[in-house]
Amino acid sequence: MKRNALAIILVMILLFIYAGCSRQGHPVVQLREVNGEKMLLGPVQYQDILRYFSDWRAADSSSQAQETVIRGFQKIKNPVEVVCFLWTWCSDSRHGVPPFVKTWKAAGNPEIRLKIIGVDRNLRDPQKLAPADSIRRVPTFIIKENGRELGRLVEYPESDSFARDFLNLLNKQHANNG
Helix, strand or coil: CCHHCCCCCCCCHHHHHHHHHHHHCCCCCCCEEHHHHHHCEEEEEEHHHHCCCCHHHHHHHHHHHHHHHHHHHCCCCCCCEEEEEEEEEECHHHHHCCCHHHHHHHHCCCEEEEEEEEECCCCCCCCCCCHHHHCCCCHHHHEECEEEEEEEECCCCCCCCCCHHHHHHHHHHHHHHH
């Protein structure tokens, strides 16, 4: 009898440990409804956006990463943080973000860290990150190196994609500083 109780307690402890470890690095995200609109707010994983929104899955599957831009991402040697603020229901976000994410994933460069933050129609999120960063339009990509903001890519790409704009911004910054 004591053995069974001990085994049950051990199994429960292992389940708690497993549940805690499985969530590390991937916060549990819930779909929220605000004024009848479904959205993800705050830090989100790209796969969560794809899981909850079929129009994003369609945009993602039709987007392409360009080989020259992938190679440019792969050549980045200094740590760069990209913080992307978006609306999950916004066509500009849905059009511009998937090609960037696809390029980032294809490059597989650990020096480029991407963080995605979902905001509501008032450009707010639960952690108040968007107001702190003065977000006015979405998507907004904030590019940082060594904690210093290098620049922003806002709403529409200047070139054919935000991924290419990202490389252009980094190249311009390094040319001006080098």
